[in-house]
Amino acid sequence: MVWSGGEISDFDPAAILGKRGLLDLDRSTKLFLSSVELALDDANMEINGENSSQVGLSVGTTFGVLDSYCKFQREAIINGPRYANPSLFPQTIANAPAGRAGIRFKIKGFNTTISTGMCAALDALKYACDFINSGRIHTAIAGAVEPLSIEIFAGLHTLRCLSGSDGGQGPVSCPFDKRRNGIVLSEGAVSFIAEDKAGALLRKAHIYGEILSMVSCFDPQRLYRYSPNGLGMVKAMRMALEHAEVRPKDIDCIFANANSTLEADQIEARAINEVFGDAAKKVLVTSVKSNLGETFSASGGFSLAAALGAIEKGFVPPLINYEQRDPMCVLNFALGGNPNSLPISRVMVNTFSMNGANSVAVIGKCE
Amino acid sequence: MKRRVVVTGLGVVSSIGTGHEEFWQNLVAGTSGISRVEGFDTSRHQTHYGAEIKSFDKREHFSVRKSRFIGKASRFTVACAQLALRDAGLDVKNKDDVGVSLGTTFGEAQEIEGINEVWVRRGEDKGDFRAIRRSPLDNIPSNLANILRLRGPVRIFATACSAGNYAIGYGYDIIRQGEARTMIAGGSDVFSRVSFTGFNQLGVVAPEKCQPFDKNRKGMMVGEGAGIMVLELLEDALKRRAKIYAEILGYGLSCDAHHMANPDSEGIAQCMLKAMRDAGISEKQVDYICAHGSGTRQNDAAEAAALRKIFGDRIRSIPVNSIKSMLGHAMGAASAIEAVACCLVVANDIIPPTINFETLDPDCDVDCVPNKARKKKVDIALNNGFAFGGNNSCLVIKKFEKE
DSSP: OOOOBBTTTTTTTHHHHHHHHHHHOOOHOOOOHHHHHHHHHHHOOOOTTTGGGGEEEEEEOTTTHHHHHHHHHHHHHOGGGGOOGGGGGGGGGGHHHHHHHHHHHTOOOEEEEOOOGGGGHHHHHHHHHHHHTSOOOOOEEEEEEEEOOOOHOOOOOHHOOOOOOOSSSSSSOOOTTTTTOOOOOOOOEEEEEOOHHHHHHHHOOOOOOOOEEEEEEEEEOSSSSOOOHHHHHHHHHHHHHHHHHHOOOGGOOEEOOSSOOOOOOOOHHHHHHHHHGGGGGTTTEEHHHHHHHHHHHHHHHHHHHHHHHHHTTTTTTOSSOOOOOOTSSOOOBOOOTOOOOOOOOOOEEEETTTSSSSEEEEEEOOO | OOEEEEEEOOOOOOEEEEEHHHHHHHHHHHHOOOOOOSSSOTTSSSOOOBEEEEEEGGGGGGGGHHHHSSSSHHHHHHHHHHHHHHHHHHHOOOOEEEEEEOOOOSSSSSHHHHHHHHHHHHOOOGGGGGGGGGGGGTTHHHHHHHHHHHSOEEEOOOOOGHHHHHHHHHHHHHHTTSSSSSEEEEEOOOOHHHHHHHHHHHOBBBOOOOOTTTTTOOOBBBEEEEEEEEEEEEHHHHHTTOOOOOOEEEEEEEOOOOOSSSSOOOHHHHHHHHHHHEEEEEEOOOOOOOOOOOOHHHHHHHHHHHHHHHHGGGGGBBEOOHHHHHHOGGGGGGHHHHHHHHHHHHTTEEEOBBBTOOOOOSSSSOOOOBBSSSEEOOOOEEEEEEEGGGGEEEEEEEEEOOO
């Protein structure tokens, strides 16, 4: 049996959000609201009557409300449909975290929920950036959330996607390691404040980084399988470099999508080698999923947050749990022992969904 | 120069017909798609009617093997997209610049509901959780892109009942930004127990018929379906001499930031104003409005109030219909099906009726095209879609003219 996951066991929403108004909210919404609160606080930004219609919100989530949905339905089956609690019904709809955040923080520009699996966080950010670039809005909050739930845990366990669910070693999240045998399910929420550069400079905001390119493409294959040749990954990474107008050797570090599954990590390692060629020997590769586990929609957001941190601090977070080299995944990994401290000006963030969607971002230091 | 985006193919799977020809015929005739719910036992619910699709035969669109591996919402989507592509006369296989942008509310809800049934009846540890694989919302566009072998950007919007408009709007953006030349855009949703139960518990479902804007309206009807359009860059459509139904002129989004379930007329008005600004038109140019018109007391009153705020007394001379009177509320597909209807309205200059209309409501002082379709030249149509969370969307669709 698998018993471990990346549960946030000391999560205390009241400490972040205050006690009021938390009663009807499910875990995904509390996680997400907390992340927005922290992000707004960090950006020193206030949403008020004056600017609320100029601020938008886009959220990536795929399994976010699954738990609430199932609880609502099971209650209706057990007690009869007339005993289902109507005040819990809005919580069963996928845009509940976004809707609640809109109400709580008075975000009136737009309120969008995107559910593209592991690509969702980057897709939500791209959506926000598209609205800023087209001049429809000047600030957007983009984020993602994925809570742990018994349904998804049991489902992935039955499907033998979890590390250790196939017997064997585990559970351990060790991307690119030879011992890898599945994901460690996890949860979390992440939010970013995206602003028009001129506007951010004008208000003298602290700028973590600049988005140089965001691209996405699809790689058709068999249902529910990673495309074995990784054509979509290669194409997405190439497009991202091209749109950012940088060469492979200009990238200092890659935050990989690798989540400790046998197949996906290998395909990604090969795709990175194909795109980067000789530069692959030099570019540092890490995956925050070695620390966090797999958070689906939120995972790309965590990678991006870590990437912004790497640019800011000049330090690449190490790929942990890496013990045994896999000849099928040969890259220059950022390991704990290495001096990971160096000036970092451009970073690539990869997200590849099992269903065939590929989204990649290149971000850089704001000049 | 601004890149123009046109609609060259339409597909519908609805309770009043599959394919846009049958759909349009029934829409103009005022046929109701509401019937007694057969998909599950409603004896313990307050109401027993809905807009289920009873004539859709998956065997017409799929091999048995393929349809077994994908959920019902995906089947609606794939069938609908194939109809739209056939209508457009387009072959999109293996093209890099063809993408998908879809909307849904509950996605593959029936898959999850099956798990819960077993869980309750036989115990938590006996449940068959493998169906979880077919349940994530992103399965819907991915299944479509896999079957059609598309390689462009793929998105799914889970923005509840206005998801269809969000998806079509973003599809239009993607083409305008040059990320794709063709987008398959729309929405899809299945009749779900949870939505039927939930809306019933909120007390907003009508017992037998949906009467938008009527003084005695009793609520909405839960429905299902899919609506998909092929969006193409104008120059491509002209080059291949495609039949062009309409042009997408722009769209607007807003959030009430007010209440999860209750609409707010101020947010709605903001959204429509933004849409017209985005499209570069004035409110004087609007010829027709396809209302969200769900048939609930609150929605219709809030929507009518917003319309009056924007158009003033002129609102009496603009036809505002609700095809939800016939189709029920197809959730994430609703605004997509309505967008398809708008394209057909501007192409045919006929406005379908709001059926079941009996008594004027002074709070909904609009010309809702009661009970009988009307001939009228329509150049510019607005398509409203509102949702839980105060998500408002409005799409601007224009009759196609080359210049």
